[in-house]
Amino acid sequence: MxxxxxxxxxxxxxxxxxxxxxxxxAWHLHTASATARWKHLIAPHLLPHLVVRGxxxxxxxxxxxxxxxxxxxxxxxxxxxxxxxxxxxxxxxLLIGLDxxxxxxxxxxxxSRLERAKLKLRDLLQRRPGARHALLVYAGSAHVxxxxxxxxxLFLLYLDSLQTDLMPRPGKHTSGVLDAMDRLQSAxxxxxxxxxxxxxxxxxxxxxxxxxxxxxxxxxxxxxxxATALEVPVIGMQSNDSDLSRLNRALxxxxxxARQNDTRLxxxxxxxxxxxxxxxxxxxxxxxxxxxxxxxxxxxxxxAQADELELWRLWHTPDQHAMHLFAQGxxxxxxxxxxxxxxxxxxxxxxxxxxxALSTFEQRSDARAYYNQGNALARLERYAxxxxxxxxxxxxxxHWQNAQDNYxxxxxxxxxxxxxxxxxxxxxxxxxxxxxxxxxxxxxxxALQSREEQARxxxxxxxxxxxxxxxxxxxxxxxxxxxxx
Numbered sequence: 336m337x338x339x340x341x342x343x344x345x346x347x348x349x350x351x352x353x354x355x356x357x358x359x360x361a362w363h364l365h366t367a368s369a370t371a372r373w374k375h376l377i378a379p380h381l382l383p384h385l386v387v388r389g390x391x392x393x394x395x396x397x398x399x400x401x402x403x404x405x406x407x408x409x410x411x412x413x414x415x416x417x418x419x420x421x422x423x424x425x426x427x428x429l430l431i432g433l434d435x436x437x438x439x440x441x442x443x444x445x446x447s448r449l450e451r452a453k454l455k456l457r458d459l460l461q462r463r464p465g466a467r468h469a470l471l472v473y474a475g476s477a478h479v480x481x482x483x484x485x486x487x488x489l490f491l492l493y494l495d496s497l498q499t500d501l502m503p504r505p506g507k508h509t510s511g512v513l514d515a516m517d518r519l520q521s522a523x524x525x526x527x528x529x530x531x532x533x534x535x536x537x538x539x540x541x542x543x544x545x546x547x548x549x550x551x552x553x554x555x556x557x558x559x560x561x562a563t564a565l566e567v568p569v570i571g572m573q574s575n576d577s578d579l580s581r582l583n584r585a586l587x588x589x590x591x592x593a594r595q596n597d598t599r600l601x602x603x604x605x606x607x608x609x610x611x612x613x614x615x616x617x618x619x620x621x622x623x624x625x626x627x628x629x630x631x632x633x634x635x636x637x638x639a640q641a642d643e644l645e646l647w648r649l650w651h652t653p654d655q656h657a658m659h660l661f662a663q664g665x666x667x668x669x670x671x672x673x674x675x676x677x678x679x680x681x682x683x684x685x686x687x688x689x690x691x692a693l694s695t696f697e698q699r700s701d702a703r704a705y706y707n708q709g710n711a712l713a714r715l716e717r718y719a720x721x722x723x724x725x726x727x728x729x730x731x732x733x734h735w736q737n738a739q740d741n742y743x744x745x746x747x748x749x750x751x752x753x754x755x756x757x758x759x760x761x762x763x764x765x766x767x768x769x770x771x772x773x774x775x776x777x778x779x780x781x782a783l784q785s786r787e788e789q790a791r792x793x794x795x796x797x798x799x800x801x802x803x804x805x806x807x808x809x810x811x812x813x814x815x816x817x818x819x820x
Contacts (some may be wrong), residue, residue, distance in 0.1 A: 430520075
């Protein structure tokens with residue numbers, strides 16, 4: 336509430352310049368009243384008894400001026416919070432930074448701090464169905480293992496394999512994982528929630544952590560000690576589920592604060608609320624049904640506030656209506672109305688019709704289209720084709736980390752499919768992946784790894800355990816970070 340008051344302002348303050356004019360008009364009416372006209376001709380002790388006060392005309396004029404003053408305030412656009420974009424999901428994506436330093440092996444909370452944290456993260460995912468989660472880990476170095484995904488099985492596949500001995504560099508580098516979260520946030524169109532799961536924060540990172548909207552989930556028995564050193568919310572892990580409720584409330588509060596600080600979001604115009612008292616006062620002044628009909632436009636609220644009115648559709652294009660349905664989760668109907676192939680494909684993908692989504696995405700041949708094609712193919716368990724599309728996306732955008740991460744992921748999923756013995760299914764895993772990049776619109780082979788390197792990475796991935804794969808991947812990431820200019 337205090338934050339809202341501090342953020343209060345007017346979007347169109349020039350309309351407020353009319354208020355002094357209205358005040359001047361009211362003063363003129365007052366001085367021009369019967370009392371003012373006769374006070375020089377009639378004795379003051381007699382004048383009050385000879386003048387009829389509160390004439391209908393005078394009262395009506397003052398009432399009209401009051402209506403105009405309220406209308407000026409509405410036109411000025413009072414606001415105190417930012418408007419949530421139309422495609423924000425009910426549960427915003429959550430960036431989870433998990434501490435894998437050696438201190439997380441301590442057993443002050445059983446079975447160990449790390450194992451308790453992994454169990455708690457499982458419970459958190461169950462409470463946020465359909466939401467997207469990203470997994471980051473850190474010790475002496477920080478790594479993005481999984482970009483935001485709405486598939487909990489993929490998240491848990493990575494989470495279950497994590498151990499402190501996988502980290503390529505010992506220590507605790509909290510600022511590093513905060514930097515990685517900043518990079519993910521900079522590429523997003525909406526604010527993310529941030530959760531840091533750790534047992535301690537080094538002194539050098541306290542100021543940096545306090546400056547952001549991060550919530551800390553303390554994986555230690557004495558969480559109070561950590562809370563006293565930090566200004567951000569600190570939730571201690573409990574043996575029951577009480578900490579989960581407190582954590583969700585803290586995350587929601589941090590998201591609201593992040594949205595207020597996000598300059599990319601528009602301020603929400605609250606002036607339309609003032610139209611209701613204007614309409615009510617005008618209604619009381621109307622003397623005929625014909626005059627009342629003139630009020631109907633005032634009862635149509637802006638699109639951001641009229642989601643439940645059927646008249647909303649009359650003032651929007653089919654694509655805008657489709658976007659509204661998309662935000663409400665009616666993906667099938669949204670796909671029917673969208674004329675834009677990327678949006679229609681996204682709606683079909685959300686609806687689970689991956690074949691139709693793939694056909695729609697294939698209508699375009701840019702980097703985003705290849706990326707979306709890879710996601711649809713991965714859902715169809717056509718992992719070799721999915722890997723090829725992710726590589727094509729990287730040919731267009733060489734340093735696209737999400738495309739690289741998804742490429743690594745389909746390799747891992749292909750291994751699981753092979754281990755499960757799902758040969759002969761649509762997602763059959765080949766002995767090797769061959770990338771014929773020349774036939775795909777002439778993409779330069781020099782922009783990608785050679786086929787021999789692809790085959791070697793593929794075979795290495797199949798032969799290693801999940802933990803070994805993650806360890807190798809983080810080591811390669813650290814090497815790239817250290818050799819980057």
